[in-house]
Amino acid sequence: MIAFLVLIGSVAVYGQGQSQGHAHAHNHSCIHNNHQQLQADQVIISVIADMEKDGDGIVEQTEVEKEFVEKYDHDKSGDVxxxxxxxxxxxxxxxxxxxxGYLFHHFDSNDDHKLSAIDIVNFVKSADADGNGRVSIAEFQAFLTNLYVNCVPSHYSHGR
Incomplete structure (x- = not known):
């Protein structure tokens, strides 16, 4: 429901990283590290391409469900x-x-350690920056970019 998977607009809504007291107090690294050396924007473009299949420019709740629940629910339990x-x-x-894991805990809106329909609904609402009830590709991209970007400062502040 990622992927997940965080929008522009206000730091109060989007800046929910570990350094800002996010409710998800888990020990996951906020350092983006990609085993294929892909940059965050390359990953985000891939996530969007995998999710937004109908070409209408809107990331719909059903598209998020299809991508994250159907593909990710390996044991077919109905949640991830x-x-x-x-x-x-x-x-x-x-x-x-x-x-x-860091991404998962940002998508798990009710902190029940699984991604389910309620998390998808909350994810879509969070990504809808203009509040029009629809998530554009730009809003979705900004949401994910925020997760990746808000992660990077933790790396630099602790790594130097």
């Missing part, structure tokens, strides 16, 4: 565990497992 998400995201987009 963190393990399922991390393995699939890593396999599909080559981001490091720790970073995929």
């Amino acid at each position: 565990s963190e393990d399922e998400f991390v393995k699939q995201w890593h396999q599909q987009y080559h981001d490091a497992p720790d970073f995929a």
Whole structure:
């Protein structure tokens, strides 16, 4: 429901990283590391291409469900565990497992350790920056970019 998977607009809505007291207090790395050396924007373009199949420029809730629940729910339980998400995201987009876990916990809006229909609804609402009830590709891209970008400062501030 990623992928996941975080929009422009206000730091209060989008800047929910670990350094800002995010409710998800998990020990996942916020350092973007991609095993194929893909940059964040390249991964995000791939996520959008995988999700927005009908070419209408809108990332619909059904498209998010199809991408993240159908592809990621390996045990067919109806929701996606963190393990399922991390393995699939890593396999599909080559981001490091720790970073995929970081994304999972941003998509798991109710912190129940699984991605389900309620998380998808909340994800779509969060990504709808202009509040018109529809998530444009630009809004979706900005949402994901925010997750990747808000992650990077943690790397630089702790790494130097």
